[in-house]
């Protein structure tokens with residue numbers, strides 16, 4: 001059923017990178033909710049596996065001295081939803097995680113696996129993109145940091161070199177401070193379905209709550225990888241809170257996206273959902289931020 005030739009269980013990050021160096025063709029497995037499906041389908045027949053499942057040091061959400069939220073990549077969807085720090089500063093990430101799969105999946109699937117698989121429909125990816133996450137990547141050569149915007153290279157492809165392990169997802173303080181977000185997953189049914197479109201919106205309002213100082217809109221499935229709607233974001237900056245801004249968001253996002261037709265939905269239908277989720281997501285984020293219509 002699961003055809004693998006060896007399983008190496010890392011005991012520390014250092015041990016994991018050593019194992020990756022010693023077994024360069026081995027497949028890294030975190031929660032295993034993507035990898036084990038592939039194995040079951042025979043797509044990784046005979047592979048060696050390196051498991052990081054026991055690395056509790058990669059399973060915490062903490063705050064760095066500079067105020068950045070440090071999310072361990074082994075943090076499960078359920079853990080993200082229940083994290084007091086995320087609930088306080090970035091509840092939208094836990095809400096996005098809560099839309100993934102069912103309860104079993106949410107207790108095993110990880111936030112790191114959700115971006116390292118390079119999949120555009122990944123439910124937490126658009127929120128990580130919307131908050132300009134920085135990624136800490138460790139290998140036998142040391143540690144490097146990169147923006148999540150440079151991480152996606154194409155469908156199923158990310159900028160991890162052989163021997164590299166994602167060891168932290170960092171949300172800079174300026175990304176979440178005074179910022180209120182909202183995530184909408186549009187899927188063909190409510191339970192256990194992959195997003196037809198995922199839309200994560202967040203806003204910072206002026207002190208009097210009457211002006212949009214900053215808006216961020218990110219999508220899953222609006223293109224080959226999770227992406228930002230930069231034209232819409234630029235158009236919204238400085239707009240008064242009101243119906244005109246909502247309409248503007250719905251129109252401007254269409255300049256940024258490139259959805260495709262698949263068996264799930266046509267490109268035209270996806271564009272309609274992209275506009276609608278921008279409008280609804282922006283309205284909800286503004287209301288959470290204390291703005292009124």
Ligand SMILES: Cc1cc2nc3c(=O)[nH]c(=O)nc-3n(C[C@H](O)[C@H](O)[C@H](O)COP(=O)(O)OP(=O)(O)OC[C@H]3O[C@@H](n4cnc5c(N)ncnc54)[C@H](O)[C@@H]3O)c2cc1C
Nearest residue numbers: 030031032033034035100101109110113114116122123166
């Ligand atoms: C029934 C079912 C329903 C699902 N529903 C959803 C859904 O609704 N929404 C959704 O977004 N996803 C869904 N998924 C997909 C999957 O659960 C998620 O993508 C999950 O986040 C993957 O995390 P994992 O730890 O299980 O990944 P794994 O399977 O362990 O790994 C996935 C990939 O990431 C790599 N990887 C993992 N961690 C690291 C790391 N720290 N450093 C470097 N590489 C790493 C692995 O090598 C592998 O290539 C579903 C899967 C199943 C089986």
